[in-house]
Amino acid sequence: MSTPTATSAYAESFTVTGMTCGHCVGSVTSAIGALPGVTGVEVDLPTGKVAVTGTESLADDAVAAAVAEAGYEVAPRAVTQLPQAGSCCGGGGCS
Numbered sequence: 001m002s003t004p005t006a007t008s009a010y011a012e013s014f015t016v017t018g019m020t021c022g023h024c025v026g027s028v029t030s031a032i033g034a035l036p037g038v039t040g041v042e043v044d045l046p047t048g049k050v051a052v053t054g055t056e057s058l059a060d061d062a063v064a065a066a067v068a069e070a071g072y073e074v075a076p077r078a079v080t081q082l083p084q085a086g087s088c089c090g091g092g093g094c095s
Contacts, residue, residue, distance in 0.1 A: 010057045014050045015075040016043070016067055024072065031070035035062060048075070 016028055025043045032052055033041045040053040052058060064074040 009055055011053050015048045016050050016072050017075055018072040027070040031066040
């Protein structure tokens with residue numbers, strides 16, 4: 001398992017499905033850790049959450065490809081719509 005360093009500028013999280021044991025965690029950690037710019041990978045087996053730190057932002061498809069090569073799958077990220085500027089709830093009806 002990699003440990004984040006002081007030079008890490010980016011932190012991203014992913015959810016990986018299909019992991020069932022420590023060997024799975026090691027495979028995912030190695031696969032993501034081999035990507036250019038990655039300085040740290042931490043995997044939480046029970047939740048499937050993977051925290052990645054690096055010197056540059058990672059493309060989702062690069063992470064998904066590395067994880068797929070290891071035999072697992074990255075779950076799609078949820079997209080949250082932020083409120084529009086000037087509106088407290090995004091609905092535009094606030095005063």
